[in-house]
Amino acid sequence: MTEPALDERFEDPTTKPYWDGARAQxxxxxxxxxxxxxxxYPRPFCLQCGAGDLEWVEAAGSGRVYSKTTVHLRTVEHLDPPYVVALVELTEGPRILTNIAGSVPVSIGDRVRVAWRHRPAGPPVPVFEPLPPEPTQR
Ligand SMILES: [Zn+2]
Structure with a gap:
């Protein structure tokens, strides 16, 4: 018996809408x-109040770098180090563990927007790319 692909193990009735969205970027x-x-990530109930009435909405796709680290060792076959693993706080509030696309240095607090990384198999995954700094108020 072959081991199921990673996404088949994580895609279930609770997470399927998330992955369907990812397929459409x-x-x-x-x-x-x-x-x-x-x-x-998706759950069958609200973490705040426990209600089971949840709907799926599209995120604005923007956020800020909440925390980050740079990986220098090869740990994943299709990711070439060095690369940045970041916790991005979305505009809506949730934080997502992700990568920063490309090799542009980022700092905690920097504005980022979602991009998509295609993989050899499975739906694309959200990564983030830096946005220019906001103009300062004078
Ligand atoms: Zn709630």
């Missing part, structure tokens, strides 16, 4: 219909 979040909380 749309970053989807769950939003609670009772309290309005946004959450990611």
């Amino acid at each position: 749309r970053l989807l979040l769950q939003q609670c219909l009772r309290c309005g909380n946004f959450q990611l």
